[in-house]
């Protein structure tokens with residue numbers, strides 16, 4: 001028997017439930033962005049767009065950049081949406097919708113997130129780019145799946161000890177980027193490129209140590225994060241999707257890399273004066289590297 005109708009949900013036109021997509025609508029290279037308006041910013045560089053659709057915050061466009069077929073999709077904010085986007089994109093290529101069973105030959109997709117983020121290191125200032133060598137998840141999503149050998153156990157336990165968070169906050173975990181993609185994008189000739197660990201938080205305010213009116217349970221959280229080091233690498237930046245993308249991509253057999261434009265520096269208190277331009281520059285950088293893959 002195949003996967004039940006309540007688990008693998010198809011729309012009446014046989015597209016997948018949330019994303020409204022069919023297998024033929026997507027490329028093997030998938031660019032994820034948080035903001036649905038960023039999709040058209042990415043495809044503004046394309047030679048042509050051959051497909052587009054949108055349902056809720058999930059806007060998709062597929063087309064060609066320098067002859068290479070790519071799909072750009074918005075995930076909205078947060079790891080809960082990443083759970084939907086990665087599972088549904090994988091289902092499109094790796095589950096037969098007629099038999100409702102996984103295919104025998106599985107396809108490997110390449111995911112590249114082009115996001116925005118806040119730096120927690122003074123020297124990684126606004127308008128820089130950070131490539132995430134690992135995602136540090138404060139989200140817990142990955143623990144709902146059976147997983148073995150995808151979490152960096154030593155780094156995770158050292159961080160847990162270092163942070164000394166109350167147990168009701170959960171157990172943060174590190175998951176590495178795809179090494180091949182990391183090597184490909186880690187362009188030492190580009191002075192704006194930094195690499196480091198990216199914290200993925202379950203909120204923008206309290207979970208990233210921001211205070212507007214509600215005091216924090218762990219006021220020194222960001223300072224402690226900024227001081228953590230593992231094998232000469234630091235926690236560089238915070239955002240809200242990377243660890244889940246890295247974790248689910250690894251569990252499903254895909255490759256993933258997250259690259260973020262730094263628009264806030266939490267150590268100096270600065271916010272970029274040109275966030276739109278910086279994001280466009282990161283998009284161009286990412287597309288040019290993807291075209292050479």
Ligand SMILES: O=P(O)(O)O[C@H]1O[C@H](CO)[C@@H](O)[C@H]1O
Pocket residue numbers: 033034035076077078114115116117204239240241
């Ligand atoms: O600009 P995007 O890609 O959405 O990324 C960052 O911005 C959002 C918060 O403002 C979160 O999604 C965070 O990860």
Ligand SMILES: O=c1cc[nH]c(=O)[nH]1
Pocket residue numbers: 116117118119204208238239240263264
């Ligand atoms: O500080 C920041 C900036 C962008 N996105 C985040 O999640 N945090």
